[in-house]
Amino acid sequence: IKCWESQLQCAKFFDTCGWIVPSIGVPAKKLKTDVNISSLNDDSIKLSIIYHTSKGDITEAYKCPKYDAPWQIEHCVKKPEDWNAYKEMYFCDPLTCDSSEIQEASEATNGSGIVSGHIGGLFFDWLAFAREGGIPQIILEFHDNPQFFEKLYEEYTSYLVDRTKLLCSKTPCDD
Numbered sequence: 001i002k003c004w005e006s007q008l009q010c011a012k013f014f015d016t017c018g019w020i021v022p023s024i025g026v027p028a029k030k031l032k033t034d035v036n037i038s039s040l041n042d043d044s045i046k047l048s049i050i051y052h053t054s055k056g057d058i059t060e061a062y063k064c065p066k067y068d069a070p071w072q073i074e075h076c077v078k079k080p081e082d083w084n085a086y087k088e089m090y091f092c093d094p095l096t097c098d099s100s101e102i103q104e105a106s107e108a109t110n111g112s113g114i115v116s117g118h119i120g121g122l123f124f125d126w127l128a129f130a131r132e133g134g135i136p137q138i139i140l141e142f143h144d145n146p147q148f149f150e151k152l153y154e155e156y157t158s159y160l161v162d163r164t165k166l167l168c169s170k171t172p173c174d175d
Contacts, residue, residue: 018113055085
């Protein structure tokens with residue numbers, strides 16, 4: 001079941017107008033990836049994803065407990081040089097993104113929910129999610145290399161603008 005389907009089911013259960021937030025799908029990447037699964041000592045597994053970019057390999061990992069939701073235990077950007085590989089992995093041609101899930105959610109609500117397509121989040125949150133060390137590490141890097149992050153901010157916002165244009169061009173609007 002998709003997350004937006006759960007949101008819709010919950011709204012119907014409580015007989016309320018739901019706020020459904022499907023995502024714009026990510027296109028099939030030409031980026032090669034490898035996945036490793038290993039057992040941990042506490043009856044959970046570790047899922048590692050290795051992204052092979054032209055700027056080098058970056059890895060993220062998740063701990064997946066047997067009876068709980070998974071959580072991220074390793075972030076893609078571990079050192080400043082990893083940002084270029086992360087950008088290659090994250091940024092794709094927005095026009096190749098799949099917006100069908102938004103249309104599907106819109107049809108499924110049948111007037112019983114508000115559908116808002118998820119374009120992306122705040123720049124600082126995006127950075128903190130990608131960077132090992134999170135917010136404290138990002139603050140230090142902002143201080144050490146403000147020009148890099150100004151340029152990255154421009155790239156990120158431009159990417160979100162393009163994703164917004166995709167959403168507007170492919171999603172029907174009722175007058």
